[in-house]
Amino acid sequence: MSRLSAAVPPWLAHALRAQRGxxxxxAVVRGALAAGPLLLVAVLSGRTSVGVVxxxxxxxxxxxxxxxxxRAAVRRLGVPALAGAGGLLxxxxxxxxxxxxxxxxxxxVLGLLAGAxxxxxPVASGAGTQLLVAAAIGAGMPLPEPGxxxxxxxxxxxxxxxxxxxxxxxxxxxxxxxxxDGERDAVxxxxxxxxxxxxxxxxxxxxxxxxxxxxxxxHAQDALGGPRLRPYASSAAERRLHAQYAAALPLAEAAxxxxxxxxxxxxxxxxxxxxxxxxxxxxxxxxxxPAPARSAxxxxxxDDALLHAADTFDRGGDDSALHTRRRTATSLARTVLGxxxxxxxxRVGLCxxxxxxxxxxxxxxxxxxxxxxxxxxxxxxxxxxxxDLGPLASRVICRAAGTVLGAVLFAxxxxxxxxPAGLVALVALCGALIPxxxxxxxxxxxxxxxxxxxxxxxxxxxGASWSRIGETLLACAIVLLVGHLPALGxxxxxxxxxxxxxxxxxxxxxxxxxxxxxTDDRAGRWTLRREAYRALAEARASIDLAAAELxxxxxxxxxxxxxxxxxxxxxxxxxxxxxQLDDNGRLTPQHTERITALLDELAEGRERAGLVVKEGQAxxxxxxx
Numbered sequence: 001m002s003r004l005s006a007a008v009p010p011w012l013a014h015a016l017r018a019q020r021g022x023x024x025x026x027a028v029v030r031g032a033l034a035a036g037p038l039l040l041v042a043v044l045s046g047r048t049s050v051g052v053v054x055x056x057x058x059x060x061x062x063x064x065x066x067x068x069x070x071r072a073a074v075r076r077l078g079v080p081a082l083a084g085a086g087g088l089l090x091x092x093x094x095x096x097x098x099x100x101x102x103x104x105x106x107x108x109v110l111g112l113l114a115g116a117x118x119x120x121x122p123v124a125s126g127a128g129t130q131l132l133v134a135a136a137i138g139a140g141m142p143l144p145e146p147g148x149x150x151x152x153x154x155x156x157x158x159x160x161x162x163x164x165x166x167x168x169x170x171x172x173x174x175x176x177x178x179x180x181d182g183e184r185d186a187v188x189x190x191x192x193x194x195x196x197x198x199x200x201x202x203x204x205x206x207x208x209x210x211x212x213x214x215x216x217x218x219h220a221q222d223a224l225g226g227p228r229l230r231p232y233a234s235s236a237a238e239r240r241l242h243a244q245y246a247a248a249l250p251l252a253e254a255a256x257x258x259x260x261x262x263x264x265x266x267x268x269x270x271x272x273x274x275x276x277x278x279x280x281x282x283x284x285x286x287x288x289x290p291a292p293a294r295s296a297x298x299x300x301x302x303d304d305a306l307l308h309a310a311d312t313f314d315r316g317g318d319d320s321a322l323h324t325r326r327r328t329a330t331s332l333a334r335t336v337l338g339x340x341x342x343x344x345x346x347r348v349g350l351c352x353x354x355x356x357x358x359x360x361x362x363x364x365x366x367x368x369x370x371x372x373x374x375x376x377x378x379x380x381x382x383x384x385x386x387x388d389l390g391p392l393a394s395r396v397i398c399r400a401a402g403t404v405l406g407a408v409l410f411a412x413x414x415x416x417x418x419x420p421a422g423l424v425a426l427v428a429l430c431g432a433l434i435p436x437x438x439x440x441x442x443x444x445x446x447x448x449x450x451x452x453x454x455x456x457x458x459x460x461x462x463g464a465s466w467s468r469i470g471e472t473l474l475a476c477a478i479v480l481l482v483g484h485l486p487a488l489g490x491x492x493x494x495x496x497x498x499x500x501x502x503x504x505x506x507x508x509x510x511x512x513x514x515x516x517x518x519t520d521d522r523a524g525r526w527t528l529r530r531e532a533y534r535a536l537a538e539a540r541a542s543i544d545l546a547a548a549e550l551x552x553x554x555x556x557x558x559x560x561x562x563x564x565x566x567x568x569x570x571x572x573x574x575x576x577x578x579x580q581l582d583d584n585g586r587l588t589p590q591h592t593e594r595i596t597a598l599l600d601e602l603a604e605g606r607e608r609a610g611l612v613v614k615e616g617q618a619x620x621x622x623x624x625x
């Protein structure tokens with residue numbers, strides 16, 4: 001695949017790339033028990049339309065059912081489901097009581113709002129997607145139930161999958177309280193990532209391992225920081241996991257400083273974090289941990305961090321802080337109303353509104369024939385226009401290919417399977433396949449197409465396969481056209497907004513380390529370090545997606561990858577400075593020279609990329625001793 005990626009354009013290489021990893025069997029089981037059984041119960045009780053709506057809710061929730069903790073799943077599944085219920089409610093009543101022009105304008109405004117909110121983050125993006133898809137379904141799928149009942153059954157279907165997520169143990173979850181298996185795996189992954197980074201110190205894999213450590217820490221923060229009834233960890237098992245996560249932060253800091261120095265560490269230094277990872281996952285004691293030599297500041301910091309972690313694991317700890325700060329309403333509003341939110345909202349609103357307008361025109365021209373299901377075109381446009389789902393060209397290629405494949409497969413299944421029993425079984429099978437298919441957008445599209453066509457046929461509409469292909473191709477053309485129109489304001493606003501935020505977070509972290517609070521406020525320092533690295537990871541992800549766009553779009557993010565690389569080196573150097581200051585209170589000439597050079601390089605890179613960072617961030621650089 002690496003040779004193929006080098007031989008084809010980035011936008012095509014991205015379309016051919018798929019995620020890898022073990023099969024998420026727990027999610028597969030939940031998917032099989034969600035949409036299919038709900039539809040079966042509805043068919044047996046004579047309320048087929050109710051089952052269709054509930055299965056749709058379960059299907060959309062299944063797309064968001066990703067690895068992680070149960071607590072984090074409440075927000076990741078629940079918030080989009082509530083947004084989808086609201087969209088279904090609005091779409092149902094609007095479709096019944098307003099004309100085509102008013103409906104198009106209303107859904108376009110809804111698209112503008114949902115797109116702007118989607119810039120806040122992954123959960124908000126999922127909520128925006130379900131809001132618009134459900135609004136299109138509510139307006140375009142005639143059902144006998146009133147709008148409020150549709151919304152209730154939709155959220156009930158998603159709620160059923162959430163209940164399964166909270167109640168069913170993961171396969172092999174036999175250690176400790178199975179309710180925290182996601183948290184244990186996430187915290188254990190942090191210690192494994194620390195060990196992997198230590199193992200790679202001094203080699204070419206060290207930068208990638210540092211990025212993997214950031215991802216592991218972000219995942220653990222998300223797993224431990226889900227919604228709760230109380231503002232603190234209420235059980236002993238959860239408090240222990242929080243303390244074990246906090247004990248990993250100084251280890252991660254020392255490992256990053258060692259990677260910055262670039263001198264290989266003794267093999268025995270890797271064994272300690274690996275044993276801690278096993279102890280987290282099995283809820284056992286660590287036993288004696290091999291200590292590294294204390295010949296350098298970073299090695300001494302690593303040894304001290306291992307001793308602290310061993311004490312935390314053996315005796316427990318009271319540090320339940322996740323070293324993260326909640327986003328305020330002001331910062332959320334700034335994101336929604338800023339350049340990223342405006343560009344995101346404009347793209348989504350125009351594509352969704354154009355999809356509704358074209359679908360309405362075709363519907364009233366009887367292009368669809370006798371049926372009135374026109375929702376597929378605008379719903380497809382929503383999935384295609386969402387920038388966080390992948391580059392535009394890649395999404396279009398994968399959506400078109402997946403829809404054609406799904407329609408062909410469904411036509412074959414529909415000709416062979418008995419009705420409705422065979423179609424219900426097909427819905428259950430597709431529900432089980434969604435967690436695996438999410439690794440590639442084309443595969444996910446094919447599975448979802450088969451599932452939706454099965455639901456539609458169970459609901460009484462025959463022969464929808466081939467019309468879905470035409471509607472998908474129309475949606476692809478709309479999104480490609482709108483996606484390349486000149487935007488109001490600066491293009492690449494999402495990338496620049498995230499990179500500007502990362503630059504500001506890096507400056508705040510540097511100012512804190514080089515100020516007076518280095519040794520007295522380590523908790524505050526770790527919070528700022530986590531914010532800097534998380535902001536950098538988000539910026540890097542946006543830059544990588546922008547680089548895989550067609551050249552007309554990719555050029556708007558030119559130069560941002562160099563700025564991100566400089567920021568990563570700056571944050572790594574800041575971490576090394578923090579460890580050095582903890583050790584003897586003074587920086588070496590190597591530290592100060594590297595900081596000065598990186599700040600100069602960053603200023604030049606920001607100017608070339610057209611980035612603006614807040615003024616007035618004085619950065620005191622102590623003289624070397």
